[in-house]
Amino acid sequence: MYPLRRNRRLRTSESIRSLVRETLIAPDDFLVPLFVVEGKGVKEEISSMPGYFRYSLDLLTSEVNELWSLGLKGVLLFVKVPDELKDNSGKEALNPEGLMQRAIRTVKETAPEMVVMTDVALDPYSSFGHDGIVSEGKILNDDTNAVLAEMALSHAKAGADFVAPSDMMDGRIFEIRTLLEDEGFHDTGIMSYSAKYASAFYGPFRDALDSAPGFGDKKTYQMDPANRDEAIRETLMDINEGADIVMVKPGLCYLDIVRDIRNSVDVPVAVYQVSGEYAMLKAAAEKGWLDHDAVMMEQITAIKRAGAHIIASYFAKDVVKMLS
Numbered sequence: 134m135y136p137l138r139r140n141r142r143l144r145t146s147e148s149i150r151s152l153v154r155e156t157l158i159a160p161d162d163f164l165v166p167l168f169v170v171e172g173k174g175v176k177e178e179i180s181s182m183p184g185y186f187r188y189s190l191d192l193l194t195s196e197v198n199e200l201w202s203l204g205l206k207g208v209l210l211f212v213k214v215p216d217e218l219k220d221n222s223g224k225e226a227l228n229p230e231g232l233m234q235r236a237i238r239t240v241k242e243t244a245p246e247m248v249v250m251t252d253v254a255l256d257p258y259s260s261f262g263h264d265g266i267v268s269e270g271k272i273l274n275d276d277t278n279a280v281l282a283e284m285a286l287s288h289a290k291a292g293a294d295f296v297a298p299s300d301m302m303d304g305r306i307f308e309i310r311t312l313l314e315d316e317g318f319h320d321t322g323i324m325s326y327s328a329k330y331a332s333a334f335y336g337p338f339r340d341a342l343d344s345a346p347g348f349g350d351k352k353t354y355q356m357d358p359a360n361r362d363e364a365i366r367e368t369l370m371d372i373n374e375g376a377d378i379v380m381v382k383p384g385l386c387y388l389d390i391v392r393d394i395r396n397s398v399d400v401p402v403a404v405y406q407v408s409g410e411y412a413m414l415k416a417a418a419e420k421g422w423l424d425h426d427a428v429m430m431e432q433i434t435a436i437k438r439a440g441a442h443i444i445a446s447y448f449a450k451d452v453v454k455m456l457s
C-alpha cells in the first residue's frame with residue numbers, strides 16, 4: 134500500500150501515460166454515416182447538424198475518396214427520398230434504379246474496398262414516416278418483414294457488403310438472412326440494430342431525411358429507454374437469427390447497455406453515436422461552452438472503452454484528422 138504504490142507514477146508524463154493507455158482510437162474503429170439526395174452538384178448542410186451534409190451522387194464520389202484517403206473503411210448509407218415517391222408499401226425501396234441502389238454502386242465504383250453498409254427500414258420511403266407498413270394506426274410486423282427482406286436483397290444485388298436493418302420488427306433478421314441465402318448472397322452480412330431505443334436523440338437525423346413520423350411515435354417497435362435486460366434478449370435473438378454484427382443505439386446514454394452486451398455476446402458490437410449527440414456538442418461548442426475537440430475525443434474514447442468494436446459517428450472524419 135501507500136507509499137509502496139503511488140498510482141500517480143503512471144501519470145507523470147505523456148509518454149508513460151501513452152504506454153499504459155488502455156483504449157486507443159484508430160481510423161478503422163469507424164463507420165461513416167452518409168446522407169444522399171437526388172440532383173447534381175448538391176452539397177447541402179443539414180440545419181440541425183452543422184458541418185454535416187447531404188450529397189448528390191456526383192459529389193458523393195469526392196467525399197468517399199476523401200474518407201478512403203483518411204483511412205476510413207466503412208460507410209453507412211441513408212437516402213432522402215422525394216415526397217412523391219413515398220407510399221405505405223415501401224415500393225420505391227425495392228426499385229433497382231432507386232437512389233439507394235445507385236448510391237451503393239457509386240461508392241463501390243469509387244472505392245471498391247470500402248465496406249458499404251445500407252440502412253434497411255421503411256421510414257424514408259413511408260408516407261407515414263414509420264419504419265413499417267401502417268394499417269389502422271398500427272405498424273404491421275410480418276408484412277413489413279417481407280418488404281425489408283426484399284429491400285435487403287435489392288441492396289445486396291446492387292453491391293452492398295452489409296445490410297443494416299434499423300427498424301426493430303420482430304424476426305426481420307431471420308427473414309432477411311433466409312432470403313439472402315436462398316438467393317445466393319451468402320457473403321452479404323447483416324449488421325443488426327439490435328438494441329435500438331425509442332430515443333429523442335434522433336431528431337436531427339429525421340430533419341436530414343425528412344423522415345419524422347407523421348402520427349404517433351416509434352415506441353411500439355423501438356425499445357423503452359428504461360430497459361436493460363430487454364437489450365440482451367433482443368440482441369441474443371438477432372444473433373440466433375443470423376446477425377453478424379449487433380448494434381446499440383444511441384451511444385452515450387446507453388454505455389451500460391454496450392458493456393452488458395459486450396460481456397454477453399461473441400460477435401462484434403457496434404455503437405451508433407446518433408445525430409442528437411452530434412448536435413448537442415456542436416451547439417455547446419458554438420456557444421463557447423465546451424471545447425469541441427476535447428469533448429469529441431472523450432466521448433469517442435468512452436464509447437470504445439464501454440465495449441464498442443465499431444463506432445458509427447458523424448465525428449469520424451474530424452476524429453481521424455485529429456489523430457494524424
Ligand code: PBG
Pocket residue numbers: 252254256264299300334335336337338339351406407408409
Ligand atoms: C431509421 C433510422 C433512424 C436512425 C438511423 N436509422 C431514425 C429513427 O429510427 O427514427 C437515427 C440515426 C441518428 O439519429 O443519427 N430507422
